[in-house]
């Protein structure tokens with residue numbers, strides 16, 4: 001690869017008047033520790049020396065005029081004072097010449113906006129919207145000149161603004177991938193917006209009352225976890241709303257006990273962003289049908305997908321109170337335990353679920369079933385099984401849609417009266 005900066009820069013300036021930034025940017029990956037305007041100015045200086053040096057052998061005046069048209073002061077003075085010609089500086093072909101002059105104004109606007117919006121953040125990123133015609137002209141120049149060292153104007157503007165901002169936001173961190181806030185700059189229309197990214201909090205919830213649900217509010221549901229969190233916690237974080245993403249869910253009439261079910265709460269547009277340690281107090285729920293674990297982590301949004309995909313891999317422990325049609329013997333109880341040791345269960349979508357397409361097949365494991373006789377026809381079952389198993393149907397058989405089932409195995413009707421989730425194992 002032959003690096004001929006002089007030829008390429010001359011080629012560019014003969015066709016396009018380019019400001020220091022836009023010329024320098026064509027060679028952005030050459031050199032180190034300088035900005036593109038400095039790079040562009042240096043190239044223009046060298047070009048003038050080069051053209052001046054060859055002035056005896058050939059007529060280099062037209063090229064020096066091009067240099068002057070691009071705003072190169074020494075070339076303008078050279079032409080004026082040595083040759084008596086006056087050259088009008090042309091607008092930069094790519095950026096129009098005033099884009100980079102706006103940076104100081106933009107930085108001030110950003111700082112005002114941050115104060116005005118009163119947002120807490122530790123990390124930030126700057127993104128600038130550049131009009132399409134500027135991007136197209138840039139592409140045209142780089143393609144015609146044939147440079148493999150160019151960078152995009154978007155990247156340069158973001159970096160230049162970022163560098164100036166850093167001076168004022170000393171206690172904040174510039175972060176490209178998952179910043180707390182994204183500062184969006186519309187440089188042509190002089191507009192600045194602060195995009196507050198969600199705060200994702202990982203915890204577990206316990207549901208200590210029946211008749212409440214995770215998200216949906218239906219006629220028979222008093223309240224939901226999502227509503228309780230919105231009502232209690234959003235104001236503490238000055239968030240617009242909260243959305244809950246849990247690892248699976250239990251029926252409305254089923255409690256969620258033990259350590260609780262893993263959950264990520266997405267707080268949307270939070271203006272407070274506390275440390276993990278103080279979140280514990282903030283998410284504390286008092287006198288509600290739900291409790292949130294004090295084991296709190298701040299996570300990123302990828303954890304939500306992991307949580308959902310892991311739901312069926314979690315091992316769950318249920319407790320069911322089951323009413324039988326007739327009394328069973330101790331031997332029958334023992335053989336039920338025996339039968340459901342590591343037993344594969346095939347289930348078709350239960351009749352009670354209407355929203356799913358009918359007859360979807362699902363295969364899940366029952367690892368263990370402990371049978372405790374409470375009364376003649378009353379059993380307590382402790383069922384250790386794979387996530388996603390329909391436990392009520394495991395007991396009833398759902399008219400043959402779940403096989404095998406407790407009803408089948410005992411040869412009589414078995415009805416679940418109460419159901420609790422005692423634990424969700426294998427947490428994030």
Ligand SMILES: [Zn+2]
Pocket residue numbers: 018019020021022023092093094095096097
């Ligand atoms: Zn320019």
